[in-house]
């Protein structure tokens with residue numbers, strides 16, 4: 001696929017680039033600070049588009065002018081609490097969603113779109129709660145999820161990667177993508193975290209909180225593994241089982 005990648009100078013985006021290349025995608029980078037791109041990253045990008053990720057019209061033009069079939073958004077960072085400044089993240093998310101939806105309408109085929117999100121919007125074991133209802137961190141993810149949920153798959157083929165902490169195995173992006181880091185190290189599941197235990201749930205009042213607090217950190221994941229989930233899934237195009245889903249993982253090494 002031809003993929004427009006936003007956030008290619010960041011922690012996640014810079015690791016996504018070698019993973020996308022390893023899965024034979026062609027990558028167009030959308031960056032606001034091209035001077036931060038390494039020579040290696042530049043050499044692997046088909047095209048570099050300079051712009052702001054809050055500029056929906058510029059993102060749409062980058063998609064259409066470069067014949068991209070997919071968009072991956074790793075631009076912007078979610079603030080940890082509502083006391084921190086939200087920065088550009090909600091505006092970036094909305095701009096990418098609008099750009100990809102409008103571009104899909106114009107070319108009459110929906111864009112395949114992965115966006116970075118957070119663990120809090122996954123379904124908790126007690127319906128109808130989300131994890132964010134117990135641990136209200138990174139609050140921007142919930143309205144972002146409400147926004148994207150309103151888009152049907154035939155207008156935007158979206159998936160949200162619902163990250164808990166992402167831990168890089170290597171200080172810098174590796175070219176080629178490291179062979180030992182892949183989806184094979186993970187259990188991947190849609191909408192709720194894989195292998196989530198129901199422990200403590202029966203304890204009155206505080207059971208739900210104990211359940212979440214006691215296992216959330218078991219879902220920390222290696223960054224180089226999760227970028228392989230997204231890059232590999234893009235090979236499936238619009239037929240992916242993760243279209244219209246929230247996606248999370250558990251490292252096989254963390255299964256007790």
Ligand SMILES: NC(=O)c1ccc[n+]([C@@H]2O[C@H](COP(=O)([O-])OP(=O)(O)OC[C@H]3O[C@@H](n4cnc5c(N)ncnc54)[C@H](OP(=O)(O)O)[C@@H]3O)[C@@H](O)[C@H]2O)c1
Pocket residue numbers: 006007008009010011012013030031032033036051052053054074075076077078088092116117118163164165166167
């Ligand atoms: N890392 C984690 O552990 C983790 C965990 C959960 C979720 N996430 C989510 O994953 C995403 C990426 O995180 P990260 O750790 O890679 O963040 P990061 O290293 O801070 O990278 C953020 C990227 O966004 C770009 N950006 C910010 N504002 C922009 C704008 N207006 N226009 C264009 N580009 C813009 C930055 O470009 P510049 O280089 O120009 O600043 C940079 O490339 C975030 O949404 C984050 O909330 C990360």
